[in-house]
Amino acid sequence: MVCGVGEPLLLFASPLPIYRRPGTRERRRRDLFMRFVAAALLLLAACAPEAAPPAACCTATITAVVPAGAPAVYLTGNLAGLGPWRPDALLMEGEGSERVARVTAPRGSVLEYKFTLGSWEREALGPSGMVMANFRLAMEDNVSARHEIVDFKKDVKEYIADWKGSGVKGTLRYWTDVASRFLSEKRHVSIWLPPGYDQDTERRYKVLYMSDGQNLFDPRIANTGVDWGVDEALTALVEEGAIEPVIVVGVWSSAMRGPEYSPWHRAPDYARFLIEELMPRVNAEYRTLTG
Structure with a gap:
């Protein structure tokens, strides 16, 4: 009752x-x-948390001065509105040599960003002709920044065709768009032949298989604009007598890089690609030591 x-x-x-x-x-x-x-209703009102006041924001106006005839330019960065880091995140305004984008961010945050033509393969280049480090702006107030873009990375196949332009020690060869019945993404493969490979036609070589192959030899292709110097390091070790010459096979990473390197996801399939498809092809086309 x-x-x-x-x-x-x-x-x-x-x-x-x-x-x-x-x-x-x-x-x-x-x-x-x-x-x-x-x-x-009174009880609910008493228990409800107070709404936090909206965070103060400020705006960055970013201008890119690009080469004449440049197509659509995009801004990408570390904020949600810029991908984060999706290469075609924000289309910059304008069609001439100046492209402008405005980004709003919380006051006190740090904005990091880069410019692309819509993909990481077409990233902006600095005065040295190499990929530039992330630009950074401290968002303490409304700010402006202006950047000179001398060029954008060429299509990767242009660099592949001009492999000598990388300054590599030895010889670089490429297989492009290699398909696999185990993997969903095609990928390029770099094959580095040590100095002397073409002269000593009887010699056979051990093979070093490496992932992230786009980063190994050519700074024009490497994700950060700085290659890992694998050719220089191996050549120096051979000259010191520390190791025998080897062939290097570098498998480029794809959009599935994370799952393919994870043993709990696609790594077993990636391993089958290496063992059952790639290694037999390398052994058939190059003078490798097998068995």
Whole structure:
């Protein structure tokens, strides 16, 4: 029984009658119901957390001065509105030599960003002709920045065709768009032949297989604009007598890089690609030591 009423109080059990003037009993039930609702609303209001005031924001106006005839230029960066780091995240305004983008960020944050033509293969280049480090702006107030872009990376196949332009020690050869029945993505493969490979036609070589093959030899192709110097390191070790010359096979990473390197995801399939497809082809086309 509730509060002395002769029967249980059922909230929303039935509508209040509207066809006659309510009597004392109906008025009491209605008053109790309204008091219950009012108390519940007050309790909810007391328990609700105070809404946090909106964070103060400021705006960065970023201008890129690009070569004449450049196509659409994109801004990418570390904020949600810039991908984060999706290469075609924000189309910059303008069609001439100046392209402009405006980015809003919380006051006190640090904005990092880069410029592309819509993909990481066409990233902006600095005065040295290499990929530039991330640009950074401290968002303490509304700010502006202006950058000179001397060029953008060429299509990767142009660099592949001009492999000598990489300055590599030894010889570079490439297989492009290699498909696999185990993997969903095609990929390029770099094959580095040590100095002397073409002269000593009877010699056979051990093979070193490496992942992230785009980063091994050519700074024009490497993700950061600085290659890992594998050719220089191996050549120096051979000249010191520390190791025998080897062939290096570098498998370029794909959009599935993370899953393919993870033993809990696609690494078993990636291993089958290496062992069952790539290694037999390398052994068939180059003078490798097998067995």
